[in-house]
Amino acid sequence: MIDFVVAHGLVARSDLPIPQWLFGWAAALVLVVSFVGLAVLWPEPKLEREWWRPLPRPLSRLVASRALDAACGAIGVGLLVLVVYSGLRGVQTSAANFAPTFVYVIFWLGLVLLSVLFGDVFKAFNPWRAIGRAVAFAARLASRGDLPAPLDYPPRLGRWPAALGLLLFAALELVVADGDKPQNVAIATLVYSALTFVAMALYGVEAWIARGEAFSVYFNLFSRIGPLERRGGELGLRQPLSGLAKLEPLPGTVALLAVMIGSVTFDGAAESPLWTGIAPDIATLFRDLGFSPAHALEAAFGLGLLAAVLLVFALYRLGVEGARSVGGGFSGERLAGAFVHSLVPIALAYVAAHYFTLLLFQGQALAFLVSDPLGDGSDLFGTAGRTIDYGLIGANATWYWQVGFVVAGHVAALTLAHDRALALYDDAKLGVRSQYWMLAVMVGFTSLALWLLSQANA
């Protein structure tokens, strides 16, 4: 047996598993919602049509102004520098250093919430985009306009770089034992920044932001759920979820969603008795292959992460193959691309249900970490003495929120898939029959989410 050391140095508190009765009730609710949904959802596609209204001019102009864009970019760059500086120069206790909490909680989780509520805010704050644009601007000035044009972004690459980037980020968080050590967070940030600048230099800043840069793609997906969208120089309102209906099914999009849902699945499952029971055995296997004990455990976790991603991918492909079998003459690839946008609300439900208490509690740490980012005892804003109030929300309220997120995500996914089926199939009956398969997949994902919530620390 190998000592079982779990990586999360940041987490001082974890959620209680949802009680059995609530698990049973929620699972039944999901089934009822699904069948009632099939019966009452609209008979004409609604989300696919064009509907966008600009907000009142002054507000719209302000949000889309170049000055605000530049200011947000500068804030983003400042935060990037602060993460790297505090990670490298600050104390190496993850909970007392600004870098880990900022990257894993404020950035990774907080921006998901902001994206859904306010649209694609990360695009404005993205430090790599801001630096890339500034360098391009300077280079144009210096070369008097005759810069070589960037390479064409290879269509086959699609969203694959983003999927790979997110998988590596998840591995740093969930697999690497010292992934939350401030120094490692800083080094990973530097490496990722360097790769991003190289890719931007090759393919152009905006092209890489739109498809390759993992975090831009990730937050942009979530921003498509919400009602705010910027078009040209104006900010406007659209139907909620309709931004997803416009998602282009580029190559790698299914893989990207599988990584998004699979990594949260693995994070939840890693606390379940199922995984804590088999992980030491897998680790022993790697140790027999010559791995050191620490690396053997990391290898086991890496394998678990990959298995979870593949499980999600396989479950989705199963639904696609089922939908293909009802007829209509669509290829599996075509169907997989056509319905992949309906996985985004499910991914959001996974993130929300699994991490919202982490954001709520560990997010409070920002108050003292900004005053003492290096953990060296300084008190810049007089808030270094603040603590985290763990009484903010009780176990009961947490459970109801979690179940609420999961069921809401299920309903949104169902709605999107239904709407797409109406648009895709000429024959309404075929469309409905294809939806039985998609519905089965969604019930599968939702039940998995509920099961994970009932497993943690059980």
Added chain:
Amino acid sequence: MSRNQRLGLVALAVAAAVAAFVIVKPANNEDSQDTAKEAAGKTAKTPTGSDAATKPEQPSVQRIVIRGGKPVGGGRELRFRTGELARIEVSSDAPAELHLHGYDIDKEARPGKPAGFRFRAKAEGAFEIENHTAEDAGQDPLVARVVVGPS
């Protein structure tokens, strides 16, 4: 299906879901405390239930023994009910600096002198007690998990 039929079906489903919720939800009052006590099983040494309100509160003491830097019997779960006065005693055969996360309580255990944690279990969730002395020696720091929840 007409619009009214749809709305009726949705209303019916909502009513059924609410009714099912009310029926399966365990009542959160005194008679549920007995079942809670049974559920707690091994930790039910405490006098609880209807007597607890009348008698002066007896804090439940849970004991952990550390030998060679490891908790005997592995990192167990110590369960407390929300609002309860919790007491935990950790004895160790070597000096050990202990930290209860979340509640942020630091105690030191020495041979023959156990560390006593005593706190009101207000914040719900699972919190770890860690042995920083063991951690510095490269061992698994987990001593026990303090689990505070409603019943």
